[in-house]
Amino acid sequence: MSIDWVAFIADGIKMATPLVFAALAALITRQAGMFNMGVEGMILCSALGAVIFAHYGSNVWIGLLGGILIGLITGMIIAFSSLTGKTDLYLTCIAFNLMATGGTVFVMYLLTGEKSTTSGAFRSYAVPNIDIPLIKDIPILGRIVSGQSLLTYLAVVSVFLVWFLLKKTRIGLRIRAVGENPKAAESVGISVPKIGYISFAFCGVFAGLSGAFLSMSWVQFFMKNMANGRGYIGLSAQNMANGEPVGSALAALLFGFTDSLSITLKNQTKFPTEFLNMIPYLATIIAIIITSIIAINKRRRIEKGVAKGKED
Numbered sequence: 001m002s003i004d005w006v007a008f009i010a011d012g013i014k015m016a017t018p019l020v021f022a023a024l025a026a027l028i029t030r031q032a033g034m035f036n037m038g039v040e041g042m043i044l045c046s047a048l049g050a051v052i053f054a055h056y057g058s059n060v061w062i063g064l065l066g067g068i069l070i071g072l073i074t075g076m077i078i079a080f081s082s083l084t085g086k087t088d089l090y091l092t093c094i095a096f097n098l099m100a101t102g103g104t105v106f107v108m109y110l111l112t113g114e115k116s117t118t119s120g121a122f123r124s125y126a127v128p129n130i131d132i133p134l135i136k137d138i139p140i141l142g143r144i145v146s147g148q149s150l151l152t153y154l155a156v157v158s159v160f161l162v163w164f165l166l167k168k169t170r171i172g173l174r175i176r177a178v179g180e181n182p183k184a185a186e187s188v189g190i191s192v193p194k195i196g197y198i199s200f201a202f203c204g205v206f207a208g209l210s211g212a213f214l215s216m217s218w219v220q221f222f223m224k225n226m227a228n229g230r231g232y233i234g235l236s237a238q239n240m241a242n243g244e245p246v247g248s249a250l251a252a253l254l255f256g257f258t259d260s261l262s263i264t265l266k267n268q269t270k271f272p273t274e275f276l277n278m279i280p281y282l283a284t285i286i287a288i289i290i291t292s293i294i295a296i297n298k299r300r301r302i303e304k305g306v307a308k309g310k311e312d
Contacts, residue, residue: 006140006143006144007143008257008260008261008264009144009257009260010143010144010147010148011260011263011264012253012256012257012259012260012261013144013148013152013253013256014148014149014152014218014256014260015218015256015257015259015260015263016155016252016253016255016256016257016259017149017151017152017155017210017213017217017218017256018043018210018211018213018214018218018230018234019210019230019233019234019237019252019253019255019256019259020155020156020158020159020234020237020248020249020252020253021151021155021158021206021207021209021210021213021234022039022043022206022207022210022230022231022233022234022235022237022252023234023235023237023238023241023248023249023251023252024158024159024162024206024234024238024245024248024249025039025042025202025203025204025205025206025207025210025234026039026203026231026234026235026238027162027238027243027244027245027248028162028166028175028199028202028203028206029199029200029203030179030238030239030243031166031175031176031179031199031243032175032176032178032179032195032196032198032199033178033179033180033182034082034089034179034196034199034200035089035090035235036078036089036093036200036203036235037090037093037094037097037231037232037235038074038075038078038092038093038096038097038231039203039207039231039232039234039235040097040100040227040229040230040231040232041074041093041096041097041098041099041100041101041227041231042071042074042075042078042096042100042203042204042207042208042211042231043071043207043210043211043214043227043230043231044097044100044101044104044211044225044226044227044231045070045071045074045100045103045104045211046067046068046070046071046074046207046208046209046210046211046212047067047104047211047212047214047215047222047226047227048070048104048107048108048118048211048215048222048226049066049067049069049070049071049208049211050063050064050066050067050070050208050211050212050215050216050222051063051118051122051125051215051216051221051222052066052107052111052122053065053066053067053069054066054122054123054125054216055118055122055123055125058123059125060125060126060127060128060216063125063212063216064127064212064216067208067209067211067212067215067216068204068205068208068209068212069208070208070211071203071204071205071206071207071208071209071211072201072204072205072208073204074096074100074204074207075200075201075203075204075207076197076200076201076204077096078092078093078096078200079196079197079200079201082196083193083196083197084193097231101225104222104224105224108222108224115224116223116224117221117222117223117224118221118222118223119220119221119223122221122222124220124221125216125220126216126217126220127149127150127151127212127213127216127217128149128150129147129148129149129150130146130147130148130149130150130153131146131147132145132146149213149217151209151212151213151217152213152217154209155209155249156249158206158209159245159246159248159249160245160246162202162245163245163246165202166245171195171198174190174195175195175198175199177190178190178192178195178196207231210230210231210234211226211227214226214227214230229280229281232284233252233255233280233281233284234252236251236255236284236287236288237249237251237252237254237255238251239288239291240287240288240291251287254283254287255280255283255284255287258279258280258283259279259280261279262276262277262279262280265279
């Protein structure tokens with residue numbers, strides 16, 4: 001078996017793009033003290049929304065904005081249910097994901113008469129790939145870094161924008177304050193529901209970008225259950241990094257490489273397809289187990305140190 005490692009790395013970066021956006025979406029709500037499992041359904045709805053807006057608007061940028069808009073709307077639906085309606089966030093997210101799975105197929109059927117894909121009914125629009133001057137001519141680095149989707153480069157920029165937002169801005173400080181201790185934040189005049197809505201708005205933008213990438217860059221159409229667990233993998237990536245933007249992006253990149261490995265082995269080996277499709281999710285479980293063990297051991301060392309200090 002001969003593997004083109006340069007292409008493998010380039011594909012890994014491409015496959016990591018929606019996971020980076022998903023991780024950032026989940027990360028912001030986590031920093032506000034809310035574990036948003038609805039990212040999966042938000043990505044799915046945004047992927048369909050991007051295709052619909054692009055088709056009827058006859059423009060790729062209208063499609064991209066449409067995907068972001070649908071992400072915002074779905075984020076506000078979950079936020080309203082949880083923050084204003086006082087529903088349980090976990091149950092709300094589970095219900096929303098189930099609704100998104102069936103609802104996207106229903107909407108697709110109403111508009112196209114198809115239940116599996118929009119490829120035969122809607123015109124295809126693709127977010128352009130960008131060739132970086134000078135870098136594109138470097139033999140190996142050019143093939144890896146240059147020629148990626150515009151959204152891939154935006155994902156890289158977004159990691160540092162989110163870091164700056166959370167660490168260096170007033171609204172970021174308030175988001176983290178609410179996440180660490182909502183009662184203390186409220187005591188100094190911070191509106192906890194307002195911060196919750198803001199965090200879900202940011203979450204919706206990134207979920208929208210993730211969905212738009214899937215249906216307008218990874219492929220140029222929407223298909224049933226297109227998110228395929230990427231929202232959950234994004235949740236796992238940010239959880240591995242303890243809610244830190246750069247670490248979450250690196251974890252998402254790791255999972256992107258496992259996704260690329262799955263596709264590469266599928267094309268070049270005779271392994272059962274079902275087993276190969278399992279690789280990204282198996283890698284996610286293993287990574288979560290390892291990081292959990294590390295965190296538990298670290299906590300035990302801290303507790304032993306504290307107990308020893310008290311004895312002294």
